[in-house]
Amino acid sequence: MHAYRTHNCAALSKADVGQSVRLSGWIHRKRDHGGVLFVDLRDHYGITQVVADEDSPALATLESLRVESVVTIDGEVKARSPETVNAGLPTGEIEVFARAVTVQSRADELPLPVAGEQEYPEDIRLKYRFVDLRRDRVHANIMLRNQVIQSLRRRMTEQGFSEFQTPILGASSPEGARDYLVPSRLHPGRFYALPQAPQMFKQLLMVAGFDRYFQIAPCFRDEDLRADRSPEFYQLDFEMSFVTQDDVFDAIEPVLAGVFEEFGRGKSVTPAGEFPRIPYAEAMLKYGSDKPDLRNPIEITDVSAHFEKSGFGIFEKIVGGGGVVRAIPAPGTNEKSRKFFDEMNDWARREGYSGLGYVTRKQGEFGGPIAKNHGPVEMAKLYDELGLGENDGLFFAAGKEKEAARLAGAARARVGEQLGLIEADCFRFCWIVDFPMFEYDEEQKKIDFSHNPFSMPQGEMEALKNSDPLEIKAWQYDIVCNGYELSSGAIRNHRPDIMYKAFEIAGYSREEVDANFSGMIEAFKLGAPPHGGSAPGIDRIVMLLADEPNIREVIAFPMNQRAQDLMMGAPSVVSPRQLRELNIRLVEQAKETAASANDAEKTDTGLAGN
Secondary structure, eight states: OOSSOSSOTTTOOGGGTTOEEEEEEEEEEEEEOSSOEEEEEEOSSOEEEEEEOTTOTTHHHHHHOOTTOEEEEEEEEEEOOGGGOOTTSTTTTEEEEEEEEEEEEOOOOOSSOOSSOOOOOHHHHHHTHHHHTTSHHHHHHHHHHHHHHHHHHHHHHHTTOEEOOOOSSBOOOSSSSOOOEEEOSSSTTOEEEOOSOSHHHHHHHHHTTOOEEEEEEEEEOOOOOOTTOOSEEEEEEEEEESOOHHHHHHHHHHHHHHHHHHHSTTOEEOOTTOOOEEEHHHHHHHTSSSSOOTTOOOOOEEOGGGGSSOSOHHHHHHHHTTOEEEEEEETTOTTSOHHHHHHHHHHHHHTTSSOOEEEEEETTEEESHHHHHHOHHHHHHHHHHHTOOTTOEEEEEEESHHHHHHHHHHHHHHHHHHTTOSOOSEEOEEEEEOOBSEEEETTTTEEEESSOTTBOBTTHHHHHHHSOGGGOBBSEEEEEETTEEEEEEEEBOOOHHHHHHHHHHTTOOHHHHHHHSHHHHHHHTTOOOOEEEEOOBHHHHHHHHTTOSSGGGGSSSOOOTTSOBTTTTBSOOOOHHHHHHTTOOOOOOOHHHHHHHHHHHHHOOOOOOO
């Protein structure tokens, strides 16, 4: 007989009745029924009920052990009586009568319970993550992650992609988020950077002629944290040569749709080949966001023209000053009281906006200050244009275009939730396309890249030479699902002449481009194919599939909101000897700086990453 087990704790069934077996695992629960002890024995695979009564030599030992102690049980498989069968358990028709028990490890008092789904403080859960991972939900999430990654690998390989690994220790880049820096012992005063993404390396693989690359890539970004971001994250990184934007879409849509169909537990999924393509400008207008949740049927409309001349002076003044008014429908709110609309206005103020205007309508009668001042005739014209009915309410976001769009987008999401309009049990994908190549930086008073400086501009060199930079679109795209951005991608700028010109428009000299991006620019001078790709985030994919609100629930060993590993004590203090070896001297923070940092930590509520 094997030293620890003949079967796992999910394997036994009625067919095994009468067998002598050996099981090993953790004591999940104990129930004492007056001389008869029932023990749920748990391992990675499942649970088996073990029974010990006064005739069992194992009874005394099992009674003395705390839950989560690790034991090996020798015993006999018996059938449960019909009234005690547990149909919800794979082993629910049998139990094992304990003949002997070997204690492999005694558990002390637990810092948090394993059995059950009780909520527990996150700092305790993360400090004792190895215990937290024993809980059913978290354990299932990590196994789901494993299965998703296996499926992604298989699907990419089947499409002709080859998996390669790119370096972890690289050079710091002046663009993008903050790098995590690693000091070099052999080169005093110099630093490696952990990769924010394998961007340059995967493009260089295309220059090297490998055609289709992918990897499950670890990435690191030293950013403030929030619920859908982590400082260390993984992405399905891929790149393809001799492709257009359509080719990239055709390659990745079946992979994503297939994975969500495979693990979506019956929820409907946007079919591959049918992901809507929404231009960035349209997304910002209709949804107030470049990551719209298409489960929400509400669409935002610009109604500025209706208020150019209006009895409602506030909106007239905003529009006359170059601002905009955006309308957010609230369908079927005739039974909502005035309190609902006032609370939406209060919510907007709590979010830092000046307020959220509204109009009520019940059986065709308009209500609220805006309707009163704008007039019933003009309000009726507005409602007719928007296709709204006699019992539909309407919210307004007004101000400078960017601020109004943000408020309208947030209000659209909140109204959809408050009114129960969000479509359930589905994953709605879309592409956001036609991002602007450049934007005007109000602080620096100059034109700069709006997002990815290495994207190919639509129209290429001709557009850069002859078009208004703020009108140029990039071959750049995002994949969005249920309001979450899963990845950004682009058709890359593979021509040095176009790259120099694009950076020139953004205020960078040729010498600065050569100094900051020497590896890539020199490679492109030696023959580079047109290429493009993307990198869907693994953590966010699993978070959506597991229906979890926080990315930390699908990462085996996550950090907390302050980028700390409470279990291992990272980041940690290192010894003076280690610092000397690295030629590093610590500079003590000035008192006011330290105080400011502490204040910032107290108000930080976010997570970081993709």
